[in-house]
Amino acid sequence: MEEEVNYASVVFKANKASSPKAKSEEETVYDEVKVQENKTNQTADTPGVLPAGKSSGSCHHVQVVAWCLGILCVILLSAVIALCVYCNLTRDKGILESRNTNLTTENLQLKTEKSDLERRIENMTRERNELNLTRAQWSLDAYCPKKGNSQERQCGPCQEGWIHSPSLSSCYAIVDPDSSGQRTWEEAREDCRGKNSDLVIIGSLEEQKFIYEHSWGSTSETNGYWIGLRNASGSWKWVDGSNLTEEYWIKPPSANAHCAISLQKTLEKPKGWKAVDCTERNRWICEMNALSV
Incomplete structure (x- = not known):
């Protein structure tokens, strides 16, 4: 001015x-x-107009107030920032403590599971040893039965009750129950597997003759013995996955018949096989390898 x-x-x-x-x-x-x-x-006396000396003093007071307000704002901003940092640290601390608690709980669970697993392994090992002993005893009794009242054992290449073919190195079980005990093809195979064997595989004319001569029971063409031959995906295969090479059909299989039975000799028909529905119930023949004695 x-x-x-x-x-x-x-x-x-x-x-x-x-x-x-x-x-x-x-x-x-x-x-x-x-x-x-x-x-x-x-x-000089006009209201609202200050003398030069008074105007300078008033500006100084305004500057002091402005500085004070600025310092106060800085203090408040610093307090807000510090509070935010504290809240974040508190939250992170809580999260870390929660994770630590969860890890501790999981560690305890893992230790418990480890103990349970070790106990199960120990039990399975003991049961396996007991089962091996039982199997060994069973095999001993099956292949080396005691004769009469004597404690001496006489061992053979096949289990007791099985038929041995020295030339074929196989053992056969001719399962010949009455009509109430007969089974479907799948059920018969499960029975053979339970005996550590499978349905018979006939790979030669010699074996076909052996099966024919040692099977007995009904001579009807509607009943026979299940053998391990089945039509799978349009082709006949044995239970070991091999293809059918030598055939002994009485008549060609029909389209709806997918499992084979071996028939006995009749007056009208020669020996051979017949294809029937797999859900029919028949007798069956199991086969397993013979032991070398």
Whole structure:
């Protein structure tokens, strides 16, 4: 703000009588000074206008207040940031503690599961040893039965009750139950598997003759003995997966018959096989390898 410069005219009066013209000029000069003095006083007394000294002091107070408010804002911002950091640290600490608790619980569970697994392995090992002993005893009794009241054992290449073919190195079980005990092809095969064997595989004419001569029971063409021959996906295969090479059919198999039975000799028909429905119930023949004695 530029300071206003006022000019005043001063007239020194002489101690002598002045002429009317001079008196008039003196009064004019006086009136001019009076007006300028009133304007100066009015400016000084006008509301809302501060003198230069007062305006400078007021600005200083405003600057001090502004600095204080700025410092207060900085303090509040720092407090907010510190509070946010504290909250985040507290949250992260809680998450870490929760994870630590979960890991501790999982570790205990793993230890428990490990103990259970070790106990199961120990039990399975003991049961397997007992089973091996039982099987060994069973095999001993099956292949080396005691004769009469004697404690001596006489061993053979086949289990007791099985038929041995020295030339074929096989043992055969002719299972010949009555009609109530007869089974489907699948059921008969499961029975053979339970005996550590499978349905018989006839791979030569010699074996076909052997099976024919040692099978007995019904001589009807509707009943026979299940053998390990089945139609799978349009081709006849043995239970070991080999293809049928030598055939002994009485008549060609029909489209709806997928399992084979071996028939006995009749007066009208020669020995051979017949294809029937696999769900029919018949007798069956099991085969297993003979032991070398």
